[in-house]
Amino acid sequence: MPLSTQSQADDEQYALVASMDNARNLSNILKAITFKDHAIFSATPNGLKVTVEDSKCLQANAFIQAEIFQEFTIKEDLVGFQVNLTVLLDCLNIFGGSTVPGASTALRMCYRGYGYPLTLFLEEGGVVTVCKINTQEPEEPIDFEFCSNNVTNKVILLSESLKEAFSELDMTSEVLQITMSPSQPYFRLSTFGNSGNAHYDYPKDSEMMELFRCTKTQTNSYKMSLLKPSTKALALSCKVSVRTDVRGFLSLQYLVRNDDGQICFVEYYCCPDEEVEEE
Amino acid sequence: MKFRGKIVDVACLNHFTRVITTVSRLTKTCVLRLTPDNLLFVLSGKVADGGVSMWCELSQANFFDEYQMEGVSSEDNEICLEVTPENLSRALKTVQNAKAVKVKLTKKHCPCLTIAAELPTLSSVSRVVTHDVPVDVIPRRLWHEFKEPSMPDFDVSVYLPPLKTMKNVVDRMKNLSNFLVMEANLSGEMNLKIETDLVSVTTHFKDLGNPPLRALEALVLDLVCLSSSSSLASTDLPPLPPGDDASQDGGPSQSRDPEAMAQARVDIRKLQQFLMGQQVNPSKAMCNIVHERVVHLILLHEDVSLQYFIPAVA
Numbered sequence: 324m325p326l327s328t329q330s331q332a333d334d335e336q337y338a339l340v341a342s343m344d345n346a347r348n349l350s351n352i353l354k355a356i357t358f359k360d361h362a363i364f365s366a367t368p369n370g371l372k373v374t375v376e377d378s379k380c381l382q383a384n385a386f387i388q389a390e391i392f393q394e395f396t397i398k399e400d401l402v403g404f405q406v407n408l409t410v411l412l413d414c415l416n417i418f419g420g421s422t423v424p425g426a427s428t429a430l431r432m433c434y435r436g437y438g439y440p441l442t443l444f445l446e447e448g449g450v451v452t453v454c455k456i457n458t459q460e461p462e463e464p465i466d467f468e469f470c471s472n473n474v475t476n477k478v479i480l481l482s483e484s485l486k487e488a489f490s491e492l493d494m495t496s497e498v499l500q501i502t503m504s505p506s507q508p509y510f511r512l513s514t515f516g517n518s519g520n521a522h523y524d525y526p527k528d529s530e531m532m533e534l535f536r537c538t539k540t541q542t543n544s545y546k547m548s549l550l551k552p553s554t555k556a557l558a559l560s561c562k563v564s565v566r567t568d569v570r571g572f573l574s575l576q577y578l579v580r581n582d583d584g585q586i587c588f589v590e591y592y593c594c595p596d597e598e599v600e601e602e
Numbered sequence: 603m604k605f606r607g608k609i610v611d612v613a614c615l616n617h618f619t620r621v622i623t624t625v626s627r628l629t630k631t632c633v634l635r636l637t638p639d640n641l642l643f644v645l646s647g648k649v650a651d652g653g654v655s656m657w658c659e660l661s662q663a664n665f666f667d668e669y670q671m672e673g674v675s676s677e678d679n680e681i682c683l684e685v686t687p688e689n690l691s692r693a694l695k696t697v698q699n700a701k702a703v704k705v706k707l708t709k710k711h712c713p714c715l716t717i718a719a720e721l722p723t724l725s726s727v728s729r730v731v732t733h734d735v736p737v738d739v740i741p742r743r744l745w746h747e748f749k750e751p752s753m754p755d756f757d758v759s760v761y762l763p764p765l766k767t768m769k770n771v772v773d774r775m776k777n778l779s780n781f782l783v784m785e786a787n788l789s790g791e792m793n794l795k796i797e798t799d800l801v802s803v804t805t806h807f808k809d810l811g812n813p814p815l816r817a818l819e820a821l822v823l824d825l826v827c828l829s830s831s832s833s834l835a836s837t838d839l840p841p842l843p844p845g846d847d848a849s850q851d852g853g854p855s856q857s858r859d860p861e862a863m864a865q866a867r868v869d870i871r872k873l874q875q876f877l878m879g880q881q882v883n884p885s886k887a888m889c890n891i892v893h894e895r896v897v898h899l900i901l902l903h904e905d906v907s908l909q910y911f912i913p914a915v916a
Contacts, residue, residue, distance in 0.1 A: 407898045417773060418770050419765070449809075450806065451805070452804065452806070453803070453806070455801065455803075
């Protein structure tokens with residue numbers, strides 16, 4: 324592969340070098356969290372985490388473990404930078420986003436360190452494209468302080484079951500209301516729009532429900548505009564876990580299989596729109 | 603002025619339609635010159651267009667079964683019309699399965715190119731379809747504006763990479779920048795580059811090959827011969843690039859460093875427009891670059907040649 328003919332000496336200067344035979348394994352998962360221009364990249368020896376935030380109420384993270392990459396070399400414990408995600412996606416898809424069988428774009432991503440651009444080497448069919456994307460100082464991602472100890476309700480659903488509901492969501496509703504309860508209606512999505520109120524119920528013994536662990540009846544509302552982007556992650560995933568904690572904060576975790584069948588994760592955190600209502 | 607032509611071969615009709623569709627993607631309006639031997643679609647670079655020029659030449663004998671033309675006068679045996687190629691393309695698309703298609707210059711409420719065909723139907727009675735496409739006749743005194751462009755005194759000539767790959771890359775680059783630099787050298791390398799505050803992207807094409815000078819000479823002579831029957835043919839042969847006597851097998855001037863890049867910065871939309879229009883893979887595709895002046899793209903099919911000139915911007 325032409326990209327790997329870069330000399331060993333060149334690599335010494337990079338704080339991070341990550342290579343993939345198929346750039347789609349990175350670009351597809353990044354598309355699931357592209358709702359804002361800027362993304363924070365945090366690389367550790369475990370892999371890459373990409374964070375996008377919206378108005379301090381929503382955070383999306385994509386995790387790509389080191390094993391997903393053909394090569395993942397990092398010189399420090401944490402390498403962080405911020406880039407324009409839209410520009411990055413245009414570069415990753417420079418040879419066209421088409422899925423021609425057999426043709427894939429190879430990627431080599433290099434970052435020298437603070438103040439340097441993110442350099443991408445992309446190759447397809449013998450043609451090489453070099454991209455240098457300017458980086459900024461990474462902002463500190465918000466810590467939503469979501470921990471398993473404070474989780475009141477948790478369900479794991481097959482994504483199939485939610486895809487239809489999410490694609491039909493009444494966008495004239497300002498909020499998406501989620502009700503989770505050990506008793507009826509168990510798991511309910513509700514909207515209140517111009518066409519009226521709509522409810523999607525998922526019974527706890529449904530075959531779509533892989534796990535049902537609800538301890539307390541909770542109803543929380545979340546701004547529709549904040550959650551709508553999560554539909555992209557849902558579309559890519561095969562399973563999703565929905566959790567709420569004592570404060571009514573929402574955690575959505577998506578299990579995504581890439582082109583090669585490897586597993587990556589995407590998670591969304593969202594603050595509730597109103598005070599937690601308890602029945 | 604008289605013109606009538608008939609196309610009977612379905613492959614010819616198909617190809618003819620595709621060429622006109624390609625032209626329609628490059629420009630909204632253009633000039634159609636009808637000569638005894640050729641049809642020429644011409645766009646003369648005007649400042650309003652950002653100065654792009656186009657010259658698309660079809661040898662009539664390769665398309666028409668019957669072709670009769672009487673020009674403005676016996677000395678000026680040509681007809682010059684201003685047309686909207688999209689209208690022609692749309693009309694031709696509706697008659698693709700006709701046994702024969704007739705194209706005539708007519709005068710209805712205004713001058714028109716009338717496209718008429720008999721289409722088969724399920725019953726024994728054929729359906730007759732007629733399209734009257736309005737055109738404007740261009741007066742003789744303006745004909746000098748639509749002369750064949752001369753081959754520029756280029757610095758580098760190179761074969762283009764696969765147009766599809768170029769299109770994919772240029773499409774993405776357009777999201778990132780309004781301008782693109784095209785550069786190439788005599789070692790068969792071409793780069794497409796964009797640079798903005800946010801990002802710089804360079805795509806490297808290698809092993810493209812450079813057309814030998816003799817091929818270009820032949821091309822120039824071909825084009826001149828094709829239009830020599832017309833009174834508007836350039837009477838002077840375009841100047842050949844310097845140093846052509848230097849090499850035996852026609853390589854360009856030995857004095858130019860083969861690695862040195864000739865470049866031109868162009869409006870990316872113009873290049874994208876050119877690439878979007880290509881429906882058929884050409885038998886030869888090449889590019890001449892005059893350093894910081896103009897990019898001259900040439901596509902050759904068996905019976906059609908298309909030249910497109912994109913001026914460089916500062």
